Amino acid sequence: MENRDLAAMFEEMADILEIKGENPFRIRSFRRVADILHGLDFNVASTVMENPDKLRAIPGIGEGTMRKIGEVVAVGRCEEHERLRAEIPASMLPLLRLQGLGPKRIHLIWESLRISTLDELEAAARDQKLRTVPGIGAKTEGTILNAIADYRRAQGRFRLDQALEAGAPLLAFLRDEPSIVRLETAGSIRRRRETIGDIDILVTTAEPRKAIDHFLRYPGIRSVLGSGETKTSITISKGLQADLRVLEEKSFGAALQYFTGSKEHNVVLRERAKRRGLKVSEYGVFRVDDDQKIGGETEEEVYQLLDLQPIPPELRENRGEIERAENGTLPKLIEESDIRGDLHMHTTASDGRDTVEAMTQAALARGYEYVAITDHSKALSMVGGLDEEAVLRHCREIDLLNERTRHVRILKGMEVDILGEGQLDLSNEVLAELDVVIASVHSHFSMPSARMTERICRALENPYVNILAHPTGRLILRREPYAFELKEVFQAAIQNRVILELNSYPDRLDLKDTHCRLAKEMGALISINTDSHAGSMLRFMRYGIATARRGWLEAEDVVNTYPLARLRTILKKEAYR
DNA sequence: GCCGTTTTCGGCCCGACTGTTTTCAGTCG
Numbered sequence: 316m317e318n319r320d321l322a323a324m325f326e327e328m329a330d331i332l333e334i335k336g337e338n339p340f341r342i343r344s345f346r347r348v349a350d351i352l353h354g355l356d357f358n359v360a361s362t363v364m365e366n367p368d369k370l371r372a373i374p375g376i377g378e379g380t381m382r383k384i385g386e387v388v389a390v391g392r393c394e395e396h397e398r399l400r401a402e403i404p405a406s407m408l409p410l411l412r413l414q415g416l417g418p419k420r421i422h423l424i425w426e427s428l429r430i431s432t433l434d435e436l437e438a439a440a441r442d443q444k445l446r447t448v449p450g451i452g453a454k455t456e457g458t459i460l461n462a463i464a465d466y467r468r469a470q471g472r473f474r475l476d477q478a479l480e481a482g483a484p485l486l487a488f489l490r491d492e493p494s495i496v497r498l499e500t501a502g503s504i505r506r507r508r509e510t511i512g513d514i515d516i517l518v519t520t521a522e523p524r525k526a527i528d529h530f531l532r533y534p535g536i537r538s539v540l541g542s543g544e545t546k547t548s549i550t551i552s553k554g555l556q557a558d559l560r561v562l563e564e565k566s567f568g569a570a571l572q573y574f575t576g577s578k579e580h581n582v583v584l585r586e587r588a589k590r591r592g593l594k595v596s597e598y599g600v601f602r603v604d605d606d607q608k609i610g611g612e613t614e615e616e617v618y619q620l621l622d623l624q625p626i627p628p629e630l631r632e633n634r635g636e637i638e639r640a641e642n643g644t645l646p647k648l649i650e651e652s653d654i655r656g657d658l659h660m661h662t663t664a665s666d667g668r669d670t671v672e673a674m675t676q677a678a679l680a681r682g683y684e685y686v687a688i689t690d691h692s693k694a695l696s697m698v699g700g701l702d703e704e705a706v707l708r709h710c711r712e713i714d715l716l717n718e719r720t721r722h723v724r725i726l727k728g729m730e731v732d733i734l735g736e737g738q739l740d741l742s743n744e745v746l747a748e749l750d751v752v753i754a755s756v757h758s759h760f761s762m763p764s765a766r767m768t769e770r771i772c773r774a775l776e777n778p779y780v781n782i783l784a785h786p787t788g789r790l791i792l793r794r795e796p797y798a799f800e801l802k803e804v805f806q807a808a809i810q811n812r813v814i815l816e817l818n819s820y821p822d823r824l825d826l827k828d829t830h831c832r833l834a835k836e837m838g839a840l841i842s843i844n845t846d847s848h849a850g851s852m853l854r855f856m857r858y859g860i861a862t863a864r865r866g867w868l869e870a871e872d873v874v875n876t877y878p879l880a881r882l883r884t885i886l887k888k889e890a891y892r
Numbered sequence: 893g894c895c896g897t898t899t900t901c902g903g904c905c906c907g908a909c910t911g912t913t914t915t916c917a918g919t920c921g
Contacts, residue, residue, distance in 0.1 A: 377893060454912085544908090586904085597908095
């Protein structure tokens with residue numbers, strides 16, 4: 316049983332309890348447990364049997380949770396979970412994801428109209444039957460119809476790159492308005508989460524009305540969800556929501572802190588404030604006894620007043636950053652300017668769009684010192700993967716190009732397929748000719764976890780393998796990772812001096828943030844690569860960097876921040892950490 | 893359900909917007 320299965324159970328129980336209108340703190344506990352389970356780096360089901368204290372020691376996991384997990388592991392189901400599921404039709408749960416409709420009204424609609432599915436809800440709203448429910452009028456009916464449409468279109472979330480690209484023209488449009496003095500994006504975009512629910516934009520202005528009216532004149536606007544004195548919400552392309560908040564200059568820092576979140580981070584921050592006789596809100600930091608405001612103009616000030624080092628937005632997830640800020644031991648996070656090269660990209664030799672020379676020029680334009688050309692091997696015949704002979708020809712071509720290229724060193728590489736039982740798709744004789752060998756799984760995704768783990772570990776034992784590419788195989792919002800024991804694979808990588816890739820391709824981000832942190836803690840080295848299939852894609856590095864920062868990585872953890880000579884010792888396996 | 897340097901019981905973050913219920917509940921972030 317995987318952690319995410321257990322997490323899903325707790326999430327579902329929280330959803331049902333919410334619709335039933337039960338104790339909100341109990342619901343919060345369940346959601347927190349689900350969150351914790353998602354983030355753990357060990358298998359909960361086996362741990363609860365073998366080492367229960369380890370689980371019980373985690374803050375947020377108490378007796379009740381231990382009992383429920385134990386029950387599921389022992390008999391395959393949890394009695395309370397089963398009982399709750401029998402009370403509410405499963406089809407009602409997605410209704411909670413609709414914007415503007417919450418558990419209370421869902422419950423009420425169920426009570427009065429027996430509506431339990433998205434389709435029924437939509438039909439009732441269309442037929443103007445929803446307005447017969449107390450507390451719901453014509454307007455709310457319309458809101459619900461819009462919410463259903465948005466839900467269907469977007470399923471609620473967007474990839475980081477999609478949100479950044481859709482938001483960029485809106486931000487440029489706002490920057491053109493002279494009445495807007497300051498402008499920042501907050502929320503999950505600022506924290507660089509891998510998926511984004513909406514774009515939070517904060518501005519200060521002497522003329523709020525003017526700023527809001529300008530926002531409402533944005534040509535890309537699709538619908539206006541609401542507009543008040545301080546907050547206005549619209550949807551733009553593909554149903555992505557953007558919120559504009561108009562703020563006072565003197566509380567801008569407090570507001571930026573508040574709206575950047577995460578919610579979990581802010582809850583802990585406020586509890587901390589409360590213990591110190593302070594109160595933190597989006598308007599500033601206040602003393603509780605005389606309600607005197609003592610700060611909030613800048614974000615740094617908010618943290619300093621709580622005796623904390625300023626915390627970078629990417630770390631604000633309540634994953635230990637507050638304790639580290641208290642001790643003054645936050646990591647010095649990696650920056651894009653630390654990167655000296657890119658070790659994974661494709662060319663016209665296989666499925667890339669640009670030649671080796673064009674890719675090299677693109678790397679040069681970014682100021683890189685080195686670049687690895689890593690086309691596919693022959694197992695991927697549909698993309699024109701290279702066989703042994705073609706690889707050797709490719710190597711000679713790169714040798715020649717190196718002789719007449721200045722300022723950037725081209726490393727000879729291949730992305731070699733890991734075949735069904737862990738063999739590689741090219742002979743060791745050929746691999747020995749290369750500077751960089753990347754191994755990756757592109758087939759047989761659905762084999763059982765134990766076999767997949769063994770398969771990958773076996774590939775890592777090949778003495779020529781340098782990098783394990785996109786280790787989990789997931790595609791954001793499209794495909795779950797394949798099943799395997801992450802920690803075993805990381806351990807095998809470390810033992811064999813293999814580097815783990817953080818693939819920056821925007822729908823991969825694989826390793827993801829929590830995996831990066833685990834890899835670092837275990838002592839693995841990371842390479843942040845773009846897997847570019849065209850020169851223009853080298854810019855995807857920014858998404859890898861964002862994920863690395865969320866994974867607490869520093870420049871020293873990432874091999875492609877090293878000068879070429881040092882990188883070479885690692886590629887030759889003469890050194891590792 | 894979780895937790896404890898005020899507590900093993902009684903708390904658990906804070907404020908704005910919307911629509912409709914004429915005084916406020918529901919929802920969101």
